[in-house]
Amino acid sequence: MARFDFSTTALDGHARLGEIETPRGIIRTPAFMPVGTVATVKALYPEQVKQAGADILLGNTYHLMLRPGAERIARLGGLHAFMRWDGPILTDSGGFQVMSLSKIRKITEEGVTFQSHLDGSRHMLSPERSIEIQCLLGADIQMQFDECIELPAETREVERAMELSLRWAERSQAAFARLASPGQALFAIVQGGVEPSLRRRSAEALVAMNFPGYAVGGLAVGEGHEAMLRTLEATLPFLPANKPRYLMGVGTPLDLIESVARGIDMFDCVMPTRNGRHGYAFTWGGALNMRNAKHAEDLSPIDPESSCPAAREYSRAYVHHLIRSGEFLGAMILSWINTTFYQDLMAAMRKAIAEGRFADWAAETKVRLAKPVAAS
Amino acid sequence: MARFDFSTTALDGHARLGEIETPRGIIRTPAFMPVGTVATVKALYPEQVKQAGADILLGNTYHLMLRPGAERIARLGGLHAFMRWDGPILTDSGGFQVMSLSKIRKITEEGVTFQSHLDGSRHMLSPERSIEIQCLLGADIQMQFDECIELPAETREVERAMELSLRWAERSQAAFARLASPGQALFAIVQGGVEPSLRRRSAEALVAMNFPGYAVGGLAVGEGHEAMLRTLEATLPFLPANKPRYLMGVGTPLDLIESVARGIDMFDCVMPTRNGRHGYAFTWGGALNMRNAKHAEDLSPIDPESSCPAAREYSRAYVHHLIRSGEFLGAMILSWINTTFYQDLMAAMRKAIAEGRFADWAAETKVRLAKPVAAS
Numbered sequence: 001m002a003r004f005d006f007s008t009t010a011l012d013g014h015a016r017l018g019e020i021e022t023p024r025g026i027i028r029t030p031a032f033m034p035v036g037t038v039a040t041v042k043a044l045y046p047e048q049v050k051q052a053g054a055d056i057l058l059g060n061t062y063h064l065m066l067r068p069g070a071e072r073i074a075r076l077g078g079l080h081a082f083m084r085w086d087g088p089i090l091t092d093s094g095g096f097q098v099m100s101l102s103k104i105r106k107i108t109e110e111g112v113t114f115q116s117h118l119d120g121s122r123h124m125l126s127p128e129r130s131i132e133i134q135c136l137l138g139a140d141i142q143m144q145f146d147e148c149i150e151l152p153a154e155t156r157e158v159e160r161a162m163e164l165s166l167r168w169a170e171r172s173q174a175a176f177a178r179l180a181s182p183g184q185a186l187f188a189i190v191q192g193g194v195e196p197s198l199r200r201r202s203a204e205a206l207v208a209m210n211f212p213g214y215a216v217g218g219l220a221v222g223e224g225h226e227a228m229l230r231t232l233e234a235t236l237p238f239l240p241a242n243k244p245r246y247l248m249g250v251g252t253p254l255d256l257i258e259s260v261a262r263g264i265d266m267f268d269c270v271m272p273t274r275n276g277r278h279g280y281a282f283t284w285g286g287a288l289n290m291r292n293a294k295h296a297e298d299l300s301p302i303d304p305e306s307s308c309p310a311a312r313e314y315s316r317a318y319v320h321h322l323i324r325s326g327e328f329l330g331a332m333i334l335s336w337i338n339t340t341f342y343q344d345l346m347a348a349m350r351k352a353i354a355e356g357r358f359a360d361w362a363a364e365t366k367v368r369l370a371k372p373v374a375a376s
Numbered sequence: 377m378a379r380f381d382f383s384t385t386a387l388d389g390h391a392r393l394g395e396i397e398t399p400r401g402i403i404r405t406p407a408f409m410p411v412g413t414v415a416t417v418k419a420l421y422p423e424q425v426k427q428a429g430a431d432i433l434l435g436n437t438y439h440l441m442l443r444p445g446a447e448r449i450a451r452l453g454g455l456h457a458f459m460r461w462d463g464p465i466l467t468d469s470g471g472f473q474v475m476s477l478s479k480i481r482k483i484t485e486e487g488v489t490f491q492s493h494l495d496g497s498r499h500m501l502s503p504e505r506s507i508e509i510q511c512l513l514g515a516d517i518q519m520q521f522d523e524c525i526e527l528p529a530e531t532r533e534v535e536r537a538m539e540l541s542l543r544w545a546e547r548s549q550a551a552f553a554r555l556a557s558p559g560q561a562l563f564a565i566v567q568g569g570v571e572p573s574l575r576r577r578s579a580e581a582l583v584a585m586n587f588p589g590y591a592v593g594g595l596a597v598g599e600g601h602e603a604m605l606r607t608l609e610a611t612l613p614f615l616p617a618n619k620p621r622y623l624m625g626v627g628t629p630l631d632l633i634e635s636v637a638r639g640i641d642m643f644d645c646v647m648p649t650r651n652g653r654h655g656y657a658f659t660w661g662g663a664l665n666m667r668n669a670k671h672a673e674d675l676s677p678i679d680p681e682s683s684c685p686a687a688r689e690y691s692r693a694y695v696h697h698l699i700r701s702g703e704f705l706g707a708m709i710l711s712w713i714n715t716t717f718y719q720d721l722m723a724a725m726r727k728a729i730a731e732g733r734f735a736d737w738a739a740e741t742k743v744r745l746a747k748p749v750a751a752s
Contacts, residue, residue, distance in 0.1 A: 039697065043704040068672065068697045075673060076693050084689065296444065297451060313460065317452050321415065321444045328419040331704060 002183030004140075004212055006244045012358040014236075014263040017350055020213075020244055022088045022140045023183035024080070027055040029244060029265040030349050032256065032342045033090060034272065038063045039073075039083040042273045043328070043335040046084045052308065052336070053343035056088040056141075058268045061133050062097030065123065066116045070136040078138030090268070091139035093130045093172070095146040095165075095189075096217070096249070107147060109164070127171035131186070135179040142180070143215065144172035146189045151223045158193035165191045166205050173209060187213035187246060194227050196234035203238035214239045215246040216264075225255065232262045253282065253345055253369050257362050260349050272342045276334035279323040282341040283311070286371050290334065295320040302333075308340035378559030380516075380588055382620045388734040390612075390639040393726055396589075396620055398464045398516045399559035400456070403431040405620060405641040406725050408632065408718045409466060410648065414439045415449075415459040418649045419704070419711040422460045428684065428712070429719035432464040432517075434644045437509050438473035441499065442492045446512040454514030466644070467515035469506045469548070471522040471541075471565075472593070472625070483523065485540070503547035507562070511555040518556070519591065520548035522565045527599045534569035541567045542581050549585060563589035563622060570603050572610035579614035590615045591622040592640075596631070605634055612639045629658065629721055629745050633738050636725050648718045652710035655699040658717040659687070662747050666710065671696040678709075684716035 002023040010017035020027040034041045034049055037060045041049050049057060059079055064070060076082050079089055098105060102114035111126025130145040146165040149157060169188050176186040188206040192198030206214060216235055219228045232247070239245055246266035247259050256267055272282065279291040283303035288295070290302075298316040306312060310333045322330030352361035378399040386393035396403040410417045410425055413436045417425050425433060435455055440446060452458050455465055471488075474481060478490035478499075487502025506521035522541040525533060545564050552562040564582040568574030582590060592611055595604045608623070615621055622642035623635050632643055648658065655667040659679035664671070666678075674692040682688060686709045698706030728737035 038701050038703060039694070040703050040705045043708070045705070045708070067701060068693075072673060076675060076691070082691070082694055082697075084694075297448060299452060315452070315458070317444075318415070318458055318460075321458075325414050325443060327414060327416050328704060328707060329416045329421070332419070332421070332708070 002181070004183050004185040006213070006242065008241070010354050010356075012353045012356050013261065015260050015349070015353045015358045016263060016265060017353040018244070018265060022185075024086065024088045024140055025055060027088055027266075028346075028350060030256075030260045030346055031055060031266050032346045033058045033266065033268040034339050034342075035060075035268055035270045036083065036085070037270070038067065039079060041335075041339065043277065043331045044273070044339060048336055049085070049339060050087070052340040053347060054087070054339070056090060057085060059089055059091045059137060059139065060097060061091050061094035061130060061137070062101065062125075064091075064137060065094065065125075065133050066118055066121075070133040074136040074138075080138060088140040089138070090141035091134045091137055091143065092248070093134070093143040093145040093189075094125050095130070095143075096148045098125055099148050099150075109167075111145070127168045128175045131172055131175035131179055135181070135184075138181075140184055141213065142176065142184065142186045144169045144186060144188050146191060146217060148191075148218055148221070149193075151193055151218070151221050153193060155193075155195055155198075158191075158195060159198055162191040162193075162198050162202050165189065166202065169206055169209060173211070185212040187211055187215050187244075189215045189217040189248070190235055190239070191218045192235075193218060194223050194231050196231070199231060199235040200238050203235055207238065207240060211243070213244040213246060215248050217248045219247065220250045220255070225258075228255070229258055229262065232259060232264065236263045253342075254366060256342075256345065257349070257366060261358065261362055272338035273335045276336075276338045277331040279330070279334065280338075281311075281319075281334055282338045284341075284368060286369055288316075290316065290319050290323045290330075292320075302337055303341070306337060306340055307344050308337045311337045311340065378557070380559050380561040382589070382618065384617070386730050386732075388729045388732050389637065391636050391725070391729045391734045392639060392641055393729040394620070394641060398561075400462065400464045400516055401431065403464055403642075404722075404726060406632075406636045406722055407431060407642050408722045409434045409642065409644040410715050410718075411436075411644055411646045412459065412461070413646070414443065415455060417711075417715065419653065419707045420649070420715060424712050425461070425715060426463070428716040429723060430463070430715070432466060433461060435465055435467045435513060435515065436473060437467050437470035437506060437513070438477065438501075440513060441470065441501075441509050442494055442497075446509040450512040450514075456514060464516040465514070466517035467510045467513055467519065468624070469510070469519040469521040469565075470501050471506070471519075472524045474501055475524050475526075485543075487521070503544045504551040507548055507551035507555055511552075511557070511560075514557075516560055517589065518552065518560065518562045520545045520562060520564050522567060522593060524567075524594055524597070525569070527569055527594070527597050529569060531569075531571055531574075534567075534571060535574055538567040538569075538574050538578050541565065542578065545582055545585060549587070561588040563587055563591050563620075565591045565593040565624070566611055566615070567594050568611075569594060570599050570607050572607070575607060575611040576614050579611055583614065583616060587619070589620040589622060591624050593624045595623065596626045601631065601634075604631070605638065608635060608638045608640065629718075630742060632718075632721065633725070633742060637734065637738055648714035649711045652712075652714045653707040655706070655710065656714075657687075657695075657710055658714045660717075660744060662745055664692075666692065666695050666699045666706070668696075678713055679717070682713060682716055683720050684713045687713045687716065
């Protein structure tokens with residue numbers, strides 16, 4: 001019987017070790033989901049994403065509805081078959097991208113009408129259409145349609161968007177009940193900016209609707225690391241312990257560690273691949289800017305501690321050359337190394353929680369990752 | 377003892393099956409060399425190039441001298457270690473690229489002074505400097521420095537450049553004798569445009585100098601398929617049977633088949649990777665333009681007969697989407713498929729020669745490759 005379930009197997013402070021069970025496999029939490037925006041994790045073969053240790057990846061409703069189109073993907077057998085990823089997939093609802101990427105948009109109670117950033121064509125997203133698209137894609141975990149606003153914003157505006165998102169949560173839930181397949185799950189998204197009272201209001205209203213998982217949305221949009229953590233602390237106590245908690249669009253290794261310490265179970269972020277394309281390597285010795293001239297004749301590997309073969313086998317000098325030359329292989333190598341680093345980081349967190357030493361591990365690791373890397 | 381040797385093991389008409397022995401391994405001929413311009417075969421991991429069946433690849437003196445620099449690569453242990461390719465490498469002399477890519481150049485008897493296409497910096501290439509660079513790179517097969525001119529050109533101009541290239545061949549040979557390591561080989565380059573008498577003059581003069589291999593240069597520069605084949609027919613009879621023959625910068629699958637039929641042993645060309653980046657797939661059913669809308673919902677593989685996993689596992693619909701979206705993975709998949717196709721094609725030619733049925737194989741294959749692909 002296809003089912004969705006979540007269980008925690010260890011607690012260490014607020015940090016949680018757990019498993020999400022889906023019809024397409026187990027997701028070990030805390031989990032980081034590589035982002036496959038347009039049905040590809042950029043510059044990686046799907047086998048590399050799997051090999052890196054990812055149990056689940058993320059697809060973008062906004063991008064996929066515009067190209068190649070949700071109905072087309074459904075005719076082709078769904079997103080999993082299309083992109084050759086047989087593990088679980090989570091799709092966002094399009095709420096965030098429609099605000100950050102589309103050209104002209106108009107928000108009403110019904111939903112959002114907008115013009116594609118690709119070709120200017122007109123489209124509509126509503127809670128019902130967003131869920132329909134996510135079901136056409138075949139997403140294992142789907143997200144309610146919400147309104148994301150930019151921060152800073154007036155409290156009144158934050159509240160208006162949060163209340164609208166609550167009504168859209170109900171409509172998303174109703175649409176999901178009609179359209180979804182057994183074992184698929186719909187997560188709600190807590191909004192409310194950096195206002196504790198609004199976050200609490202949003203969380204309590206959504207918990208009353210009884211979703212199988214809860215996301216914290218609208219963060220990592222410029223409010224800063226400390227404000228993000230304060231908002232988590234003001235939100236998570238109002239979410240049930242027996243449901244997974246997903247912090248959307250986050251973040252740096254430090255963000256992940258601090259958020260797990262506060263009880264977050266799931267993350268997604270473009271940072272490993274985007275920073276890789278831009279020449280940055282995440283390593284256990286801290287981040288490296290491979291474009292920097294100091295690497296030009298450095299024969300040492302990018303990261304001898306990485307579980308990624310590329311981090312151990314290619315020299316810094318070579319990757320520096322590839323990045324400076326704008327070569328595909330530079331982006332390929334660094335995206336692979338960074339995607340692996342993020343998975344290694346999550347695995348290390350899971351191990352530390354299981355062994356009841358998360359706080360010590362986090363303290364040591366934060367020092368390591370912040371350490372200025374010695375010039376070779 | 378490090379040595380360079382060439383032997384032919386079968387003849388079928390003018391087509392030759394052979395082996396080039398180098399200190400870094402055997403090159404099965406006829407051979408196609410993937411092009412690793414700036415120390416990377418674009419959009420491929422070196423393991424994929426090896427897995428595709430390539431015994432040798434090509435590096436570009438012009439590009440590498442400008443970035444990261446030949447002395448730097450030497451300090452880093454040579455080109456093989458730098459790019460993680462332990463098989464043989466052939467480097468061109470820079471003669472072709474300095475004419476086609478550099479900004480301002482001045483040719484004298486001594487050599488060529490030019491400005492880098494990257495940053496406008498001033499550089500010089502001469503026979504001696506070209507060989508010095510190729511030795512710094514550690515190339516197993518090196519090419520004489522020559523002057524390439526664009527076709528069509530006046531006969532007098534073609535002759536002048538050819539005669540200059542002969543004098544540069546002598547100087548290249550002298551420099552190579554001073555600088556090269558045991559087992560490395562220097563190939564001469566026959567020039568002379570599409571003038572049979574000039575090609576013969578060039579070939580005879582170079583053969584008198586006794587090089588371990590001979591290239592046919594200055595073709596595939598716009599003269600057309602038929603003129604290229606006529607020029608080969610006017611050149612190859614004047615080259616010794618016991619030395620490898622390399623047709624530079626060629627070409628399409630048809631070019632390769634027709635050139636092997638006339639006695640060519642080695643090729644290099646950017647076409648598999650460049651066309652891959654531009655959305656073209658070479659297949660045993662003919663070439664496909666993956667950008668074409670007819671592929672948008674085609675679930676069939678790119679090429680079920682390919683030895684490349686990507687050609688069998690990804691759908692045409694997915695690769696179409698990737699190419700239309702400008703995604704790295706589209707270029708990665710098609711470069712891999714095309715590089716494999718070229719190696720599969722060479723392997724098929726070697727097999728046909730070994731079995732004494734090259735003419736029949738060539739006739740059948742030309743029909744297959746020219747066949748319009750049925751819309752699915």
